[in-house]
Amino acid sequence: MKNIRCFLTALVLILASFTGCSSETTEEILTETDVIDPNQTSVSVSEDTESPEDAGEAAEVAEELPAEPEEAEGFVYERVVLLGVDGAGNFFNKTDTPNLDRIFENGAVSYDVLTSDPTISAECWGSMLHGVTPQCHRLSNSLVSSTPYDPESEFPSAFRVIRENDPDAVLASFCNWNPINVGIIEDNLGVHKDSAGDAALTKKICDYVAENDPTFLFVQFDEVDGAGHGSGYGSAAHLKQISITDGYIGKIYEAYEERGFLETTLFIVAADHGGTPGGSHGGLSDAEKYVMFAAAGKTVEKGTIGDMEIRDSASVVLHALGYEQPDTWTGRVPSGLFEGVEACERPVYTIQYAYEHRTHESVPTPEIGSGNSVVDVLGADRVLTYLTFDDNTADAAGKAVTAEKGKLYYVDGYFGNGCKFDDGSVAVKDYAVGTDSFSVSLWMKTGSVSSDPALFSNKDWNNGSNPGYILSLRSGDVKFNAGNGGTRMDKEYPFPIDYMDGWVHLTLVVDREAGEVRFAYDFGEFITAEIPAAMKNSSFDAYKTLCIGQDGTKNYSAALPAVLDEFVLIDGVLTADDVKALAELYK
Ligand SMILES: [Zn+2]
Numbered sequence: 001m002k003n004i005r006c007f008l009t010a011l012v013l014i015l016a017s018f019t020g021c022s023s024e025t026t027e028e029i030l031t032e033t034d035v036i037d038p039n040q041t042s043v044s045v046s047e048d049t050e051s052p053e054d055a056g057e058a059a060e061v062a063e064e065l066p067a068e069p070e071e072a073e074g075f076v077y078e079r080v081v082l083l084g085v086d087g088a089g090n091f092f093n094k095t096d097t098p099n100l101d102r103i104f105e106n107g108a109v110s111y112d113v114l115t116s117d118p119t120i121s122a123e124c125w126g127s128m129l130h131g132v133t134p135q136c137h138r139l140s141n142s143l144v145s146s147t148p149y150d151p152e153s154e155f156p157s158a159f160r161v162i163r164e165n166d167p168d169a170v171l172a173s174f175c176n177w178n179p180i181n182v183g184i185i186e187d188n189l190g191v192h193k194d195s196a197g198d199a200a201l202t203k204k205i206c207d208y209v210a211e212n213d214p215t216f217l218f219v220q221f222d223e224v225d226g227a228g229h230g231s232g233y234g235s236a237a238h239l240k241q242i243s244i245t246d247g248y249i250g251k252i253y254e255a256y257e258e259r260g261f262l263e264t265t266l267f268i269v270a271a272d273h274g275g276t277p278g279g280s281h282g283g284l285s286d287a288e289k290y291v292m293f294a295a296a297g298k299t300v301e302k303g304t305i306g307d308m309e310i311r312d313s314a315s316v317v318l319h320a321l322g323y324e325q326p327d328t329w330t331g332r333v334p335s336g337l338f339e340g341v342e343a344c345e346r347p348v349y350t351i352q353y354a355y356e357h358r359t360h361e362s363v364p365t366p367e368i369g370s371g372n373s374v375v376d377v378l379g380a381d382r383v384l385t386y387l388t389f390d391d392n393t394a395d396a397a398g399k400a401v402t403a404e405k406g407k408l409y410y411v412d413g414y415f416g417n418g419c420k421f422d423d424g425s426v427a428v429k430d431y432a433v434g435t436d437s438f439s440v441s442l443w444m445k446t447g448s449v450s451s452d453p454a455l456f457s458n459k460d461w462n463n464g465s466n467p468g469y470i471l472s473l474r475s476g477d478v479k480f481n482a483g484n485g486g487t488r489m490d491k492e493y494p495f496p497i498d499y500m501d502g503w504v505h506l507t508l509v510v511d512r513e514a515g516e517v518r519f520a521y522d523f524g525e526f527i528t529a530e531i532p533a534a535m536k537n538s539s540f541d542a543y544k545t546l547c548i549g550q551d552g553t554k555n556y557s558a559a560l561p562a563v564l565d566e567f568v569l570i571d572g573v574l575t576a577d578d579v580k581a582l583a584e585l586y587k
Contacts, residue, residue, distance in 0.1 A: 074341075075298055075299045076320075076321065077297060077298075077321060077322075078215070079213065079214060079215050079217070079261065079264065079265045079266070079321075080216050080217070080266045080268065080317050080321060081214075081217045081256065081265060081267050082217070082270065082317060083221070083249055083252065083267075083269045083270070084218070084219060084220045084271065084272060085220075085221050085224050085269065085270070085271050086176075086177060086220055086222045086224060086225035086271070086272055087222075087224050087225025087228040087233065087238075087271070087272070087273065087274065087281065088291070088292065089271055089273060089287060089288070089290065089291050089292070090112065090113075090271070090290050090291055090292045091233065091234055091239060091242055091274065092269075093111060093292075094234065095242050095243050096243050096246070097242065097246040099246045099249050099250030099253065103249070103250075103253050103267060103296050104296050106300075106302045107295055107296035108294070108295050108301055108302065108303060108304070108337045109292065109293070109294040109295075109304065109305065110293050110294075110304060110305035110308050110334075112290045113270070113291050113292065113305075113309065113312075114289060114290065114309045115271075115273045115290070115291045115309075115310040116273075116310055116311070117284060117289070118282045119274070119275075119281045119282055119283060119289055120141060120281065121225070122139045122140050122141045122144045122179065122180075122183070122184065124273045124310055125220065126139035126144075126184050127313075128311070128313040128314060129218070129314055130155050130156070130157050130158075130314060130329075131155070131311050131312075131314035131325060131326070131330065131331035132155045132328065132330050132331070132349065133311060133330065136155050136328070136330070136351075138476045138494055138495065138497070140475060140477065140492075141179065142474075142490075142492055143183060143477065143492055143494060144182060144183025145179040145183060146182070147182075147183050148186070151187065151188045154326075154328045155326075155328055155329070156186070156326060157184070157186055157314070158216065158314045159171050159185050159189050159191055159216065159218075161323055161326060162216055162318070162321060162323065163189045163190070169215035169216065171189060171214065171216050172192040172193075172194075172217045173185050173191050173192070173193050173194075173218045174195070174196075174201050174204060174208075174217075174218070174220070175194075175195055175218075176197060176201055176220055177195075177220055180220055181193040181194075181195060185218070192208070192212075192214075194208075197223070198221045198245065198248060199248070201219070201221070202248040205217070205219060206251055206252060206254075209252070209255040209259060210255060210259070213261070215321065216317065216321070219252070221248060223241055224241045224242050224245055225275075227240070227241035228275040228279060228281075229275070230279065232275075232276070233274055233276055233277060233287060234277055234287065238275075249269060253267065264298070265297065266296075266297040266300070266317075268295045268296075268313070268316070268317075269294045270293040270294070271293075272291065272310070274290065274291060275287065282450070291310065293310075293313065295316065295337055297320070299339050300338060300339070301338060303336060304336060305335075305337050306335035306336040306337075306343060307343065308337075311330060311331040312331040312332055314329065314331050315333050316334075316337065319333045319338070319341075320338075328349055329347060330347045330348065330349050331347075332346055332347060352498065353498045354496060355502075357502075357503050357586065358499075358504070360414055360503050361412070362414065362415065362416060362417070362418075364415065364416055365388045365396075365413075365415035365566075366415065368386075368396060372585070374441070374566060374585060375396070375397055377581050377582065377584075378570060378574075378581070381571075382570050382571050383397045383399075383568060383569070383571075384397075384399060384400065384431070384438075384571050385397060385428050385431075385567070386567070386569075387566075388413075388416055388417075389410065389413055389418050389566075389567070390410075390413075390415075390416040393419070393426040400429065400431065401429045401430065402426050402427060402428055403426070403427045403429055404424060404425070404426050405424055405425050405427070405550070405554050406423050407423040408420070408424040408426065409422070409423075413563070413565035414443040414566055415566060418443070419549075419563065419565070420562075420563045421559065421561075421562060421564065422560070422561055424549065425547055425548060425550035425554055425560075426547070426549065427546065427548070428546040428547075428548070429544075431545060431546045431569070432541050432544045433458070433510075433539075433540050434539045436571070437509075437511050437512045437513060437571075437572050438569065438570065438571060438572070439508060439509045439510070439572065439573055439574040440506070440507070440508045440567070440568065440569055440570065441505070441507050441566070441567075441568045441574065442455075442505070442506050442565070442566060442568065443506075443565040443586075444503070444562050444563070444564055444565075445502065445503050445562060445563040446473060446499070446501075446504075446561060446562035446563070447501050448475065448500075449474055449475045449561055449562075450475060451474075452473070452479065453473055453550075453559055453561070454473075454547065454556060455471045455472060455473050455506075455548070455549075455560065455562070455564070456470070456471055456546055456547060456548045456549075456567075457469065457470035457471070457547055457551040457552055458470075458540075458541065458542050458546050458552045459542040459551060460543075460553050461551035461556050462553075462556070464483055464488045465483040465484075465486065465487070465488045466483050466485065466542065467484055467485050467539070467540075467541065468483065468540060468541065468542025468552055469482040469542075470551060471508055473560060473561075474492075476494060476495060477493055477494045477495055478492070478493045478495070478506065479491065479492045480493075482510075482535065482540055483535075484535050484538035484539075486534065487538075489517070489529065489530075489531060489535060491517060493519050496521050496522060504521060505521065505523060506519070506520075506521060507523070507526075507574060507579055507582070509526070509573050510540070511573045512531070512536075512540075515536050516531060517529045523580070523586075526576065548564065549564070
């Protein structure tokens, strides 16, 4: 019998925290974790590098504590079914759902489960399956469509935890929106993965269940979300599609019934997010952020589930199967779902800062010629523009002419001051790169980001195919895009896990001779992407300026919520040795 000890997990995680760097920041964030926005702030920060040891000691202490909760000896389900309805929010009770009514007649239901922020599919499904907020799993729609989830991640999916506990578990995922299979559920677990339209998917699932006995079956229906985008969430078309999906759910339930599985199965229906009457989602309106979660099973308590967040779904799955959840998860089994099970205190996960420079405190900008300036390190000949942002946007290298737009704010930088771009931008005038190679080195500090504002760009970013290039800042990553009017290239660079509100160094190299774009965070290894053949001889020019904090039009809808410092535009390519020299300069 595997024991459920979530209260111990919580204790371990709290004990495992930190001794404090800028303890002010840490305490402030921890306080928020405890009382303010439970969806957002479970990620607290610390630069204490000794904590892993502390965590080990704390774990030992916790192991010695007496008395495990009663439910540890409780009923263990043989299987769990989690049927997800994309974009259904909590609209299930606004339309006819005879199957849900029947299945959950004696079940536990909540219509106000708080989903993840932003209310976007990858972020929300990611939280549902990985038991953490997007700040930890860092999944985004663009990432999951092409990038397999790290099989070694410290935030495993429920699939991985089940597999690691039971090599013989039968695992299956049927998703209309296949990126879940590609980028959210790990690829190396022997999960049976399939994808089709909702009706065809239902047929595949019923056929599969007739022949197999899946320990954990995950399903994602997508057509409700499509109807919401097309006609508005809560519209007649959206509600009608929920009723149609109710029919699919009924068929799957019957497939389990026919196999005689119901007695030993936990059956769940849930949504990832809702949406607005206007047909969008991503924001935090009630219609977007509250979703339904319904469970039926032998030990499920009839009635209303207590405080629940979408990340708790993963905890529910593991609890039902009798497995302990990972110490890194911040989900928990809610009260009012399983008979006799009260929610433990929400586990806290403390992200360690990987680099001391995350919490670097400003020191004066070294003077050019002192040997300690970035211009000295890289060589004055190669530096085209050097913006220190020490209370102005003048080029400290004395080469470029710059122009400001809107309001810029000067705050503590890495060296001297840095510039906050929330309401303004700066343009390096008369800079046309053509087919020349160029590089950029800069420091950035950012928090949560919505949309995809420009860090710097010379193009009209309303369309990625437009001529020119951009390095844009997004929730969870930085993205390079270039286009020539026909072909485009896009490459995403997921943030280091501890980037939030700390200094992060970015190096971008556009090497036209090699036909490559290279990028590095924090002076690490370059990540290389090929420039498509159709763009190899294209000019990268669009507007003849390099805009910082805006795209080339200076009118892109999203402003840049970041502080930048030490912006250096370099002629030609920065080499790995240059990056080492920069690391030395900025250490
Ligand atoms: Zn979705």
